Amino acid sequence: ALIDNPGLSMAELLEIVPGPDFPTGGIVMGRDALVRGYLTGRSTITLRARAHVEEFGKNRNRIVVTEIPYQQTRDAIEEKIADLVNEDRIKGISAIRNESDLKEPVRLILELKRDADPDVVLNQLYQFSPLQTSFSLIFLALVDGKPRILSFKNLLEEFLRHRTTVIRRRTQHLLAKARSRKHTLEGLLVALANIDEVIRIIRSSKSQAEAKERLCQIQTPAALLERALGAEGFAILTEERGVAETYGLSPVQADAILRLTLGQLVNLEQEKLTGEHRDLLAKITEFRRILSSEANIKALIRAELVELESKHANDRRTEISGEAGDIRDMAELITEATMVVTITRSGYCKRTPADVYRAQRRGGKGLKGATVDEEDPIDHLFVASTHDWLLVFTTLGKVFSMRVFELPELARDAKGRALVNLLEFEPGEKVADCRAVGGFEDADRYLMLATRSGMVKKTALEQYRRRRTKGLIAVKLREGDELVDAVITKPGDELVLATAKGMAIRFPEGDARPMGRDTSGVRGIKLGAGDRLVGMVVADPDATLLTVCENGYGKRTPFGTGTPLSGPAPGEEGDGGGEAEAAEPAAEESDDEASSGMRYRTQHRGGKGLRDIKASARNGAVVSIVSVRDEDQVLMMTARG
Structure with missing residues (x-):
């Protein structure tokens, strides 16, 4: 074509020679990379195996590979995929078989588990296995005895x-x-x-x-x-x-x-x-x-090329796809859904669709939410989207990040699977707290951490963006201290900290200056003898604070808009203690009824706080606090599931 029409454009050349044709077939992903190579003489192309999904058995799927990338072998691919499955880097494959024969030179069968999503498994295969490889494209030629990189037309x-x-x-x-x-x-x-x-x-x-x-x-x-x-x-x-x-x-x-x-x-x-x-x-x-004449020589070149084509030409084996071969974000393949996430004290985790938990009136027995041992109660329960990032804080002060959809999806009464199989915990390391976040992009958002001894630490959320297999340092814990809670804050927010003996303090998040990840933080509340911090929430003027005691009693208290600051400034040693501004009903009288007269006035951090609830013999110690609105539904789960 170039002999007949030397003025051919690059677009016309691409129509004639769309890309390389490999003997093993496969799919070249992304026309842009080819165009870049044709124009500049250098590029990298992605070659992907040809695979499709078949149904077999009852509600089962399998992935069938019929073409493989050039320079890869069936046996090597089968062995590599088996290793990845055994290492749990690829999830959802139950069996691998090589059914290749003379009739079908390549037929690799990957049977999937019943609950596996074929698109997700294929994405993992392309990401980790030789079913997708890269080839360097370079048009290097000797021109007048010197090596030069040429465009495709110049070549x-x-x-x-x-x-x-x-x-x-x-x-x-x-x-x-x-x-x-x-x-x-x-x-x-x-x-x-x-x-x-x-x-x-x-x-x-x-x-x-x-x-x-x-x-x-x-x-x-x-x-x-x-x-x-x-x-x-x-x-x-x-x-x-x-x-x-x-x-x-x-x-x-x-x-x-x-x-x-x-x-x-x-x-x-x-x-x-x-x-x-x-x-x-x-x-x-x-x-x-x-x-x-030169024209006669060109005519002979053309005739010889036509003869060569008639003798050796065959159908194209490699498909050129306009779709880029980039590994897709797994979140794109996962349907966004609301999940209830549970993690037990020994680290068994699961996610369950929220719609399997039907709403009930208070005071009932509830539904069975998990199968747990008496010595392994549920410590963490929250609702999150499958697309959210899950920040897992450990007793050693580290934080691991993973997507919620990476947790095993199990029935509501299932125990779950060990989190240590998903994250690289050190010996003796356990889950201290978890927090789900939609992303790390907002520079004005902070992660506020609270420890059992009443210390708080504020760090920019974007510092937790990196994902490391062995985790990141979240907070530098002092000896004997533990991480209790973590919340996401923004400038202008106010925090409420509550203790096991019913004390609470409210202070502006600005009282805690931003610090790096590898720091201990500052004092958030001054604890009384034998007391400990049990929770931390962001105060919402339009919501109430639900305080729950270990014997199942609780109450709601409006946050209100706060009051002018009083008490010691941050870093001072004053106690800042006191009683609530309005008379507080006894727990026996209020149970979980709203106490409309209560308000938490704003103080500086580091004080003793105000009385939140009576930790009486009937109520027991405070075990949890949460911010709720009137239209919210509350899901509670006992230590025995």
């Missing part, structure tokens, strides 16, 4: 230039060879025309040199030579040697005659020599025609 033009040179040299060589043979044949034909004289000279000569010299002295009349060579041959001879009455033999022709025995010389066939001479004349004419 084709350079190939045509090189091919033109090759064909010109080849034709010149063939022309010279044909002319040499023609010259020899002309000498033999002259010898046949003077056979008696030639034989006499050879027999009477004392040496080869004498015979050669005497043969060169033979003069053949032009008329006799014309009859021997034919009109066309004689015309070419006169063109080469000029017009003369007689013509002698050249030393080369004399040597050719002397190389023959007398028997061979006598047995020379006139017709055979004449026929070969005629064929050589035709070849010489053709060679001279080819060399007479």
Whole structure:
């Protein structure tokens, strides 16, 4: 095409040569990478195996691989996928079989578990296994003896230039060879025309040199030579040697005659020599025609390429896909849904669709939410989207991040699976708290951490963006301290901290300055003897604080809008303690009824706080606090599930 139309555009060349065609087939992902390579001479293309999903059995799926990337083998791919499944890097595959045979050279079967999403598994396979590989594309050529990287069109033009040179040299060589043979044949034909004289000279000569010299002295009349060579041959001879009455033999022709025995010389066939001479004349004419113009050489290149295509062309095996081969974010493949996440004290985790928990009136027995041992109660229960990031804080002050959809989805009464199989915990490391976040993009959001000893620490949420298999340092814990709670804050928020003995303090989040991850924080509340921090929430003026005690009693208290700051400034040692602004009903009288008169006035951090609820014998110690609105539904789960 470039020979016929040297002005072809890159787009037209792409239509003719859309990309590489590998013998093992597969799919080249992303036309943009090819276009970039065609234009610049350098790129990286992604080659993906061809696979499809089949249904089999009852509600089961399997992935069938029918083409693999170039330079990969079926056995190597099967072995690598098996290793990835055993390492739990690829989830959802229950069995692997190689059903390849002569009829189907490639047929690799990957049976999926009943609850596995084929798109998710395929995405993992492309990400981790050799079912997707990359190839470097570089159009490197020697131009005038120097290596250069060329665009695709320049590469084709350079190939045509090189091919033109090759064909010109080849034709010149063939022309010279044909002319040499023609010259020899002309000498033999002259010898046949003077056979008696030639034989006499050879027999009477004392040496080869004498015979050669005497043969060169033979003069053949032009008329006799014309009859021997034919009109066309004689015309070419006169063109080469000029017009003369007689013509002698050249030393080369004399040597050719002397190389023959007398028997061979006598047995020379006139017709055979004449026929070969005629064929050589035709070849010489053709060679001279080819060399007479560049267009004739280009036409020969085209004819040879067409012949090559007719002999060896076959259907394209490799598909060129416009879809990029980038590994998709797993969240794109997972349907967003609301999940109830539970984690037990020993680290068994699961997620369950929230819609399986039906709303009930308070005071009932509830639904079975999990199967747990008496010694392994549920410590963490919250609602999150499958697309949320789950920040898992541990007793060693580290934080691990994972997507909620990476947790195993199980029935509401299932125990769950060990979190240590999903995250690389150190020996003895346990879950301290969890927090679900939609993302890390907002620079004005902070993660506020609270410890059992009443310390708080504020760190920009974006500092937790990195995902490391061995976790990040979240807080530097002092000896004997533990992480209790974590909340997401923004400038202007106010925090409420509550203790096991019913004390609470409210202070602006600005009282805690931002710190790095590897720090201990500052004092949030001053604890009384034997007291400990149990929770922390962000105060919502339109919501209430639900305080729950260990014996199942609780109450709601409006946050209100707060009051002007009073008490010690941050960092001072004053206690800032006091009673609530309005009379607080006893827990026995309020249970979980709203206490409309209660408000939490704003203080500086570090004080003792206000009385929130009476930690009486009937109520028990405070175990949890949560911010709720009137329209919210509350899901509670006991230690025994």
